Amino acid sequence: MTLDAPIQLHTDRLLIRDFTADDLDGMHAITGDPEVTKWLSFDTRTRESTADMLDGILSRQQDHPRSDYYFAITLETGGPDLIGFVRLGLGGVKAADLGYTIATAHQRQGYAAESATAMIDFAFDKLGLHRLTANIGPVNTASIRLIQSLGFSYEGTIRDHVFTNGAWRDSRSYSLLSHEWASAPRCEYCNRRIPPRTTGGRTPKFCSTAHRQAAYRARQRDE
Numbered sequence: 001m002t003l004d005a006p007i008q009l010h011t012d013r014l015l016i017r018d019f020t021a022d023d024l025d026g027m028h029a030i031t032g033d034p035e036v037t038k039w040l041s042f043d044t045r046t047r048e049s050t051a052d053m054l055d056g057i058l059s060r061q062q063d064h065p066r067s068d069y070y071f072a073i074t075l076e077t078g079g080p081d082l083i084g085f086v087r088l089g090l091g092g093v094k095a096a097d098l099g100y101t102i103a104t105a106h107q108r109q110g111y112a113a114e115s116a117t118a119m120i121d122f123a124f125d126k127l128g129l130h131r132l133t134a135n136i137g138p139v140n141t142a143s144i145r146l147i148q149s150l151g152f153s154y155e156g157t158i159r160d161h162v163f164t165n166g167a168w169r170d171s172r173s174y175s176l177l178s179h180e181w182a183s184a185p186r187c188e189y190c191n192r193r194i195p196p197r198t199t200g201g202r203t204p205k206f207c208s209t210a211h212r213q214a215a216y217r218a219r220q221r222d223e
């Protein structure tokens with residue numbers, strides 16, 4: 001299945017949406033930040049090369065069938081700033097590569113987990129895909145931790161996978177299958193899927209502390 005632009009996905013805190021031509025400044029604030037791009041498969045970009053990148057994204061939005069779902073992440077409460085990007089690049093048979101980036105100032109607040117969860121739902125439930133992959137630099141601890149917490153399995157290392165920051169870099173390759181995601185437990189408050197834990201321990205009943213607390217308050221009101 002292919003879905004036309006503009007697409008919007010809503011989560012508790014985020015609006016994840018197709019890029020527009022107005023996003024150049026917000027996009028360059030991220031693509032021009034070496035602290036972010038040192039982990040990506042492209043080098044730090046100038047404003048001009050960011051404009052070329054955005055043009056490519058806007059043009060591929062119009063493809064039929066669409067094979068690139070490259071979305072801007074913004075806060076649901078509004079504000080002009082992009083806080084990151086998330087992408088599904090389709091390839092192979094009912095398969096896509098998942099990518100994500102969060103601006104330095106907004107990291108470690110659960111935004112990557114929240115937007116990746118929405119994209120995985122979108123990939124399996126809306127696009128009908130079967131398999132997702134993620135390819136991550138071997139020392140990118142944050143991204144490896146994130147992908148493991150989403151229930152992806154490690155498949156192996158792709159040697160000299162990308163040429164970035166002046167050198168070849170290996171990637172650790174991870175995958176998630178649709179039935180694995182479908183069998184993930186659901187949050188008792190919002191009914192959204194809770195990524196299966198690969199690190200062991202008890203399966204949580206809620207997708208976030210906020211929802212655990214909201215369920216507790218609702219129970220108290222009902223009693």
Ligand SMILES: CC(C)(COP(=O)(O)OP(=O)(O)OC[C@H]1O[C@@H](n2cnc3c(N)ncnc32)[C@H](O)[C@@H]1OP(=O)(O)O)[C@@H](O)C(=O)NCCC(=O)NCCS
Binds near residue numbers: 101107136146
């Ligand atoms: C990787 C990245 C997207 C994570 O974004 P984030 O919004 O900070 O991540 P979250 O807050 O949703 O956290 C997700 C998990 O990663 C862990 N994590 C996040 N940053 C971390 C860090 N610097 N070190 C170790 N773990 C980290 C969190 O603890 C959490 O794990 P948990 O659920 O087991 O507690 C962000 O660091 C980033 O954009 N980095 C630069 C670009 C990049 O690496 N993109 C991915 C390329 S493969």
